[in-house]
Amino acid sequence: MEERTQQITQTERPARRRFPGLPSQIAHARRFVARQLAASPELTTATLLTSELATNAITHSASGQEAGKFEVxxxxxPGWARVEVRDLGNMAESPQPQHRAPYDTEEHGRGLDLVEALSSAWGTEPRRDAMGRRVWFELVWDRGGDPL
Incomplete structure (x- = not known):
């Protein structure tokens, strides 16, 4: 999977947008991803997972502080997409799924569990510019008649 990412990254430019680190911007981030992946059969999954990562960025990093920002x-x-959410960092440790029990009634803590369960691959690493972290997921689908 990493080889495919490197190969595509070298030949195609990703769509990119920066958002203010406000809860109201999560819907804008979802719409941005929806426009980019409109022809994908994984559109619903992509927008859901984008919402989870954007929420984490503004909740658990400096992106959610005054004048904070996050990027998508x-x-x-063809048959593949990768979405990255880049935050401004300040977390002492890398984000990890919580693996909560199905009957746990806690309202928070399932976002990365969803990312792990619904994506083909996902991960987190420091940004290359050392200004925060990027959390990403990949979706793979049967290309069939898919124009992507």
Whole structure:
């Protein structure tokens, strides 16, 4: 999967947009991803997972502080898409799924569990500019008649 990402990254430019670190911007981030992946059969999954990562960015990083921002990148190829949410960092440790029990009634803590369960692959790493973290997911689908 990483080889495919490197190969595509070298030949195609990702769509990119920066958002203010406000809860109201999560819907805008979802719409941005929806526009980029409109022809994908994984559109609903992509927008749901984008929402989870954007929420984490503004809840658990400096992106949610005054004047904070987060960025969303979308990279796609036939039968494949990768979405990255880049935050401004300040977390002491890398985000991890909580693996909550199905009957746990806690309202928070399931976002990365969803990302892990619904994506083909996902991960987190420091940004190359050392200004925060990027959390990403990839979706793979049967290309069939898919124009992407």
């Amino acid at each position: 990148y979308v990279l796609q190829a």
